[in-house]
Amino acid sequence: xxxxxxxxxxxxxxxxxxxxxxxxxxxxxxxxxxxxxxxxxxxxxxxxxxxxxxxxxxxxxxxxxxxxxxxxxxxxxxxxxxxxxxxxxxxxxxxxxxxxxxxxxxxxxxxxxxxxxxxxxxxxxxxxxxxxxxxxxxxxxxxxxxxxxxxxxxxxxxxxxxxxxxxxxxxxxxxxxxxxxxxxxxxxxxxxxxxxxxxxxxxxxxxxxxxxxxxxxxxxxxxxxxxxxxxxxxxxxxxxxxxxxxxxxxxxxxxxxxxxxxxxxxxxxxxxxxxxxxxxxxxxxxxxxxxxxxxxxxxxxxxxx
Amino acid sequence: xxxxxxxxxxxxxxxxxxxxxxxxxxxxxxxxxxxxxxxxxxxxxxxxxxxxxxxxxxxxxxxxxxxxxxxxxxxxxxxxxxxxxxxxxxxxxxxxxxxxxxxxxxxxxxxxxxxxxxxxxxxxxxxxxxxxxxxxxxxxxxxxxx
Numbered sequence: 001x002x003x004x005x006x007x008x009x010x011x012x013x014x015x016x017x018x019x020x021x022x023x024x025x026x027x028x029x030x031x032x033x034x035x036x037x038x039x040x041x042x043x044x045x046x047x048x049x050x051x052x053x054x055x056x057x058x059x060x061x062x063x064x065x066x067x068x069x070x071x072x073x074x075x076x077x078x079x080x081x082x083x084x085x086x087x088x089x090x091x092x093x094x095x096x097x098x099x100x101x102x103x104x105x106x107x108x109x110x111x112x113x114x115x116x117x118x119x120x121x122x123x124x125x126x127x128x129x130x131x132x133x134x135x136x137x138x139x140x141x142x143x144x145x146x147x148x149x150x151x152x153x154x155x156x157x158x159x160x161x162x163x164x165x166x167x168x169x170x171x172x173x174x175x176x177x178x179x180x181x182x183x184x185x186x187x188x189x190x191x192x193x194x195x196x197x198x199x200x201x202x203x204x205x206x207x208x209x210x211x212x213x214x215x216x217x218x219x220x221x222x223x224x225x226x227x228x229x230x231x232x233x234x235x236x237x238x239x240x241x242x243x244x245x246x247x248x249x250x251x252x253x254x255x256x257x258x259x260x261x262x263x264x265x266x267x268x269x270x271x272x273x274x275x276x277x278x279x280x281x282x283x284x285x286x287x288x289x290x291x292x293x294x295x296x297x298x299x300x301x302x303x304x305x
Numbered sequence: 306x307x308x309x310x311x312x313x314x315x316x317x318x319x320x321x322x323x324x325x326x327x328x329x330x331x332x333x334x335x336x337x338x339x340x341x342x343x344x345x346x347x348x349x350x351x352x353x354x355x356x357x358x359x360x361x362x363x364x365x366x367x368x369x370x371x372x373x374x375x376x377x378x379x380x381x382x383x384x385x386x387x388x389x390x391x392x393x394x395x396x397x398x399x400x401x402x403x404x405x406x407x408x409x410x411x412x413x414x415x416x417x418x419x420x421x422x423x424x425x426x427x428x429x430x431x432x433x434x435x436x437x438x439x440x441x442x443x444x445x446x447x448x449x450x451x
Contacts, residue, residue, distance in 0.1 A: 058372060060348055066449055067376075111346075158338055158347040165349060206376050213426040217372060220428075256425065261404050270416040272397075272405040278375050278425040 058220060059100075059188035061107035061164055062157065064195050067210060068111075073198050075112040080105045081190065081302045083124040089304070092132060093234040096179045097301050099128045100186020103164050108194060110157050115147040122147060129167065132179060137166040178228040178235070185242070186301070188214075188221055192245075193298040196291035211290065212280030215249040222246055241297045248289045253281040329386075330444070337384035337446045341418065345380050345448035351433060353393065353445060358438030367433040371447065375426045378450035382418040383407060383433070386442040391435025393443035395419060398430040408436065420450065 081101050089095050102125050109118040122143055129135040139159060146156040164187075171180035192214060199207050222242060229239035259275025334350045341347075355365040373379060383393045394415060396406040407416045415436070435441035 062346060062348070063374065063377070063449065066346060066451070070451070154343070154346070158335075161347055162334070162350070209375065213375065216426060216428075254426075259424075263405060266420075268416075269418055269420055270405070270407065270409075271420040271422065273422045274404070274424040276399075276425050278427065 058217060058224070059104075059184050059191060061103045061161060061187050061191075062111055064104070064191040064210070065108040065111035067207065068108075068194065068198055071204055071207065073202075073204070075108075075114060076197075077114075077117070079194055079197055080108070080121075081298075083120050085304075086124045086127065089128065089131075091234060092179060093182060093232070093238070094304060095128045095131045096182035097186040097238070099125060099132065099167075100183040100188070101190040101298070101302060102128070102186075103160075103183070104187045104190035104194070106160055107157075110153065110160065113153060115153070115156060118147050119144055134167045134170060137170060138163045177224075178231060181224040181228060182235075182238075185221060185225060185238075188217070189242075189294065189298050189301065192294045196287075196294050199287065200291055208282065208287065209280045211287065212252050212282040213254065213278065215252050215254060218242070218246050218249060238297075238301070241293075241300065245290065245293045245297060248286065248293050252286055252290075255279045255281070333384060333386055333444050334446060337382050337444050338448070340384060341380050341382045341446055341448045344451045346451060347446065347448050348379075349447040351431070351445040351447075353433045354442040355391075355433075355435055355440060357391070357435075357440035364434050364438040369431045369433075370428050371431055373421065373423045373427065373429050375424055377423050379421045379423060380418055380448045380450050381407075381421065381431070382446045382448070384417070384444050384446070386444075389435075389441040389443055391437065391439030391441030393433060393441060393445070394436055395445055396432045396434075397421065398432065399425070399427065401430075404429075 081098075083102070086098065086102075089098055102121050106118055106121050106125065109115065109121060122140060126135060126138055126140040129138045143156065143159055143163075146152055146159065164183075168180050168183065171177065171183070192211070195207055195211050198204065199211055222239075225235075225239050225242065228235055230236050255278075257277045257279060259277065261275060262273045264271050264273070330352050334352070337350070338345075338347050349371065351367065351369055353367045355367060358364045381395055381397070383395050385391075385393050392415065394406060394408045396408075397404045397419065405419055405421070407419055408414075409416075431445070431447075433443075433445055435443075
């Protein structure tokens, strides 16, 4: 009887641990959460790890691609990272950073409806995710089916982005913030590479501004990476490279023009038009330096540092 | 033997509850994404479950910070779980200043989405809470408008 009670206790403990660890969001539907309360103005007072927890969407796998598509920039397969050699990635650092880079490439492929070409990237992502023990969030078969059939692009985008969100949340909830930060950094550097490469080949004011605005994002991204920056040589080397990009942004100016928001109702929806505006001032030389460094960092990462 | 069967049954029931709870949340997110409309691309979801407000206490709020980018149009959709007592609302803040809420206090009208035409890149605070401080459960989906 004592043995059964012990087993019962062990099983209940295991279930509790599993349920906690697999809850992708702390505000999941099984437990009432303690409401967090961190006004934006107080964010700088928080620890680095807390920042990681509260800043959402620091780098999206699709926003840059969506912008390029809206600007009618043609798709260029040459911008994509090769998947050859992905089998040889051995460290968690390499797997995590490449998971982010391929995630951004997948977003680029999907936004341009090059879904037939994305199966190879999907397979690589699946392998990397499995290697990091987060493959359970990636419904490879459904994603592959949607990619091949090209039947429902919205579902494909939703599932793939949602998989990345769930992986990120799971990693952070399970004290694997170092891996999460690398994945986010991978998404960011690939988006930055795409944006700067396109900007080099043409005159795109909106894109140029977007690259300049990354000064703000990069500051927070470095804050995410900083707690782990000296954990090993790979991390250390990567962090130093990212800091170099940050230095190149030092003299890029971002100013704000004040304005009151305007609210209207359109087709039963509430629409807010923001009239306060952020303005980027960045010289051609600054852009060229940022472009060069972003390419250098990204290419080092895809070649294994 | 009976005890073992009882233990196994209990565990299976518990695992089923956990799994079905997660599936229900995923379904609600999918449903909310569909409600966002065809011309949108999903970016992020927030799963919100809050207790009712205690007497003489502030209404519980779920808060998140999110980067929004200039020249982008975002749609913030909110959906209530069928069993939710409270009705979810969203308020967006920029550096502590309220920009917009899905609930218009002067007209008493509640909207199930907000379109935000962003002209300033920055970190915004997104607050979710339930009307009248009731307990509730729902999801918020953020998407880009194409």
